[in-house]
Amino acid sequence: MRVVVSIGGSVLAPELDPERVAAYADAVERLTAEGCEIGLVVGGGGVAREYITTARELGGDEVELDELGIGTTRLNARLLIAALDEAAAPAPARGYDEATTAFRRGEVPVMGGMSPGQTTDAVAVALAESVDADLLVFATSADGVYDVDPNRHDDATRFESLSPAELVDVVLPMSRDAGSSAPVDLLAAKLIDRAGIRSIVLDGTDPDAVVDAALRGTHTGTNVIPEGSTEPARWTEER
Numbered sequence: 001m002r003v004v005v006s007i008g009g010s011v012l013a014p015e016l017d018p019e020r021v022a023a024y025a026d027a028v029e030r031l032t033a034e035g036c037e038i039g040l041v042v043g044g045g046g047v048a049r050e051y052i053t054t055a056r057e058l059g060g061d062e063v064e065l066d067e068l069g070i071g072t073t074r075l076n077a078r079l080l081i082a083a084l085d086e087a088a089a090p091a092p093a094r095g096y097d098e099a100t101t102a103f104r105r106g107e108v109p110v111m112g113g114m115s116p117g118q119t120t121d122a123v124a125v126a127l128a129e130s131v132d133a134d135l136l137v138f139a140t141s142a143d144g145v146y147d148v149d150p151n152r153h154d155d156a157t158r159f160e161s162l163s164p165a166e167l168v169d170v171v172l173p174m175s176r177d178a179g180s181s182a183p184v185d186l187l188a189a190k191l192i193d194r195a196g197i198r199s200i201v202l203d204g205t206d207p208d209a210v211v212d213a214a215l216r217g218t219h220t221g222t223n224v225i226p227e228g229s230t231e232p233a234r235w236t237e238e239r
Contacts, residue, residue: 001234002037002103003214004133006124008140009045009076011204016047016079025083027207028108031214032087037103039131040110041124042080048072066116073112073120081110096130103131121188129195134232136197137213139204142183144222149174149182161223164193196226 005028012024031038048069055068077092089102089109099109114123121138128136142150143158147170150156162170168189174182183201184192192199200213202221213219217235 001035001135001214001232002039002131002133003031003135003137004039004041004124004128004131005137005139005210005214006041006121007043007080007204008138009043009048009073010141011045011139012042013045013047013076013079018083021079021083024207025080025087027211028084029087030211032108034215036214038108039099039103039127039133040077040080040108041120041127042073042077042110042112043120044069044072044076044113047076063116066113070113070116075112077110077112084108084110096127099127100131119185119188121185122191125188125191125195125197128197129191133197135214136192136199137204137210138184138199138201139207139210140183140201141203141205142201143203143220145170145183145201145224159222161225164189164196164199164224164226167224168193192224196229198226198229198232199224 007024013021028038028040051068051072052065055065074092081088087108089107093099093102093109093111099111102109111123111127113120124136145159145162145167146156148156167184171182171184171186171189175186200219200221200223202209202213202219204210209219215234217231
């Protein structure tokens with residue numbers, strides 16, 4: 001079973017906590033020991049936002065700000081590579097072909113951002129599509145996808161499952177709402193819809209949640225299920 005995991009920077013390294021990074025590395029190693037092929041994409045989190053805010057105040061243009069964010073995601077990726085040691089490819093993959101080659105070598109490819117204007121959510125979907133992944137897991141600071149931003153609406157309702165097209169419909173108004181934060185960005189949602197990739201959006205603050213979701217399909221987040229898709233065979237076996 002081939003799984004791509006998108007790990008938010010605020011989930012992996014909220015305060016550059018080595019124990020959190022080590023816990024994620026342990027979770028990945030448990031998955032590989034169970035026979036899963038794992039690809040990882042790491043976000044920038046709060047550190048990236050601090051750099052971007054400072055650079056904006058200094059007059060940096062949007063491309064420069066994006067490049068700062070990309071640089072931070074790759075630093076976070078290197079933290080995870082260090083924790084994974086020999087299990088991971090030795091440096092963050094800078095292209096999907098490079099990540100695919102790492103898979104073929106039996107290594108765990110770890111990626112950060114790729115290009116200005118593209119989030120690591122979108123990178124994760126593109127990687128999942130390029131390596132024909134069975135599952136894409138978004139390990140976020142949210143516990144799933146809601147009909148409205150739960151940080152701003154007390155009556156927000158979490159979806160147990162959505163189709164990719166429904167995910168786009170839910171995320172679209174959030175992407176237009178200043179100050180609102182969607183658990184998956186609009187471009188990533190559109191790419192999931194295009195590629196028809198089975199996905200899970202969950203609270204990734206506990207790395208064990210990613211392990212349970214990948215191995216057994218058990219979680220408290222939101223399933224994104226393309227029309228006509230079936231559960232990974234592994235989940236049936238585990239149950």
